[in-house]
Amino acid sequence: MSSAEDKNINKWLITITVMLPAIMEIIDTSVANVALPHMQGSLNAGTDEVTWVLTSYLVSNAVVLPMTGWLARVFGRKRFLMTCITMFTLASLLCGAAPNLASLIFFRVLQGAAGGALIPISQAILMETFPPKQQGMAMAIFGIGAMFGPIVGPALGGWITDNLNWRWIFYINLPIGLIALTMCAFFIFDPDYLKRTGKAIKIDYWGLFLLTTGMGALQVVLDKGQQEDWFSSSFIITFTIVCVVSLIALIWIELTHEHPIINLRLFKNVSFSAGNFIMFVVGFCLYSSITLIPLFLQTLMGYSATDAGMVMAPGGVATLITMPFVGAMLQKRDGRKIVLVGLIIGASAMFMMQHLNLEASYWDYVWPRVVLGFGLAMIFVPLTTVTLATIPRMEMGNATGMFNLLRNIGGSVGIAVAATLLSRFTQFYQTTLVSHITPYSTAWQTHYAGLKQALIYKGINATQADQTAMGLIYGMVRRQVGALAFNRIFWIIGIAFLSILPLLLLLKRPTHQGKGNMGH
Secondary structure: OOOHHOOOOHHHHHHHHHHHHHHHHHHHHHEEEEEEEEHHHHHHHHHHHHHHHHHHHHHHHHHHHHHOOOOHHHHOHHHHHHHHHHHHHHHHHHHHHHOEEEHHHHHHHHHHHHOOOOHHHHHHHHHHOOHHHHHHHHHHHHHHHHHHHHHHHHHHHHHHHHHOOHHHHHHHHHHHHHHHHHHHHHHHHOOOOHHHOOOOOOOOHHHHHHHHHHHHHHHHHHOOOOOOOOHHHHHHHHHHHHHHHHHHHHEEEEEEEEOOOOOOHHHOOHHHHHHHHHHHHHHHHHHHHHHHHHHHHHOOOOOOOHHHHHHHHHHHHHHHHHHHHHHHOOOOOHHHHHHHHHHHHHHHHHHOOOOOOOOHHHHHHHHHHHHHHHHHHHHHHHHHHHHHHHHOHHHHHHHHHHHHHHHHHHHHHHHHHHHHHHHHHHHHHHHHHHHOOOOOOHHHHHHHHHHHHHHHHHOOOHHHHHHHHHHHHHHHHHHHHHHHHHHHHHHHHEEEEOOOOHHHHHOOOOOOOOOOOOOO
C-alpha cells in the first residue's frame, strides 16, 4: 500500500497533479521550434547558433532522465518533484527575460535539467497509484497528455509568436507551474519504501560525471553531425570518441558500484530490454517522420508554418481519440498483440507517404498522418505498460527514466539520420535527373520552347525569357528531386517499423496478479 492510499486521496486528483508538470515539459520540447526565426532576429543570431536553443534543452534532458530514480531516492520523491517544478518554472521566467542568446541557452539548459525528471517521476507515480489491472488506463491517460504536447506545442508556439512575442512561449509556464506546485504539496505523498532511512547513500560521482559527458557528447554529435559532414570533421570525431569512452566506462562503473546512479542490472530482464529497444526504434520513426512532413510541405509545397501545423494536427487528434479505447482494451487483451497491430499501421502510414507527389492536395497529406496517429496510440500505451509491468516498485523510477531516455535518443538519432539522408538522396537524384535533361532530348526541347514562347508572349524580351525558362525548368527539377528524396526516406522509416516486429516475441505478457507487479 502506498501512503497516498493511506491518506485516501482520489487517484484522479493525483493523476491531474502529475499530468500538469509533464504536459508543461512536453509542450516546451516542441514549442520553441516555430519561434526560432523570430528569436534569431531579436537576439541577432545565426541559424546554426539559434538551433542550440533546442539542442541545449535536449542535451540536459538526456543527462537527467536516467538518473531520475536515483535522485528521487536521495532527496525523497515528493521533495524532488516539487524542486523540479520550481526550477522549471523559474527557468521559464528567465528564458523569457533572456537579454541575449548565450543567456537564453544557459537558462534552457537549466529548464531541460529540471524538465528531464518530470516525465519519469509522473509515470512512476501513476503506475503506483493505479492497481495493476488499471495500469493500461493510467498509461493511456498519461499518453493523452504526452500527445497533447506535440499537437498543441507548435500551434500554440506559432500563435503566441505571431500575436504576442516569442518570450511569451516561456512566460506561459508560470501559472501552470504555480498550480502544479500547489496541487503537489496537497496530493502527493512518498510511499513507505521511499521514505528516507537516515542512512547516507554513497554518491556515485564517477557515474554522474561519465553519464553527463557521455550523454552530452552523444547529443552534440547527433545535432551537429549533418552540418559538419559527420566523420570528415575533427570536431565530430572528438565528440564521438568522448561519447564512446564515457559510455563504456559508465557501464563498467555502474555494474560494480554499490549504489549506482543508473541501475543497468534492470536490462537483465529480457522483456524490459526488448521493450526499451522497440521504444528506441519507435522514437526514431516518430520523430524523423514528424520532422520531415512539415519540411516537405514548407520547402516543396510552399505551405506556411500554420498550414503545415494544420496538416499535423488531425494525426494528433486521431491519437487522442484512440488512446482511451486502447487503455480499456489493455484490461482484457494481450498488450503485445495491440503493439503488433500498431507497428503494422505505422508502417502502412509511411508507405502511404512514400507515394506523395507535388500535385497532392491537403487531404492527401492529412490521411497518412491520421493513420500514423491511430498506429502510435496502439504502440505507446501498451508498450509502456508491458515493458514496465515486470519491474518491481522499488525500481520504477529508474525504469521509467531509462525508457523515456531511449525514446528521446531514438528521436535524436531519427532526426539526424533523416537530415543526412535527405541531403545525400537529394544529391543522388539531382545527378540522375539532370543527366536526362539535355538539349538533345525532344521532350526537353518542346517543354523549353513552350515556356520561352509563353514568357515572350507576356512581353519579356528573348534573352531574358531564355534565362527565366532555364530557371523555371531547374526549379521544377529541384522540386521533383526533393519529392523523390522524401519518398525514399518515408519508405526506409516504414521498413524500420516492420523490422522490430520479431522483438515482440521477447516481451512477457503481463499477469494482472502476483507479486511481479506493483506490489499490490
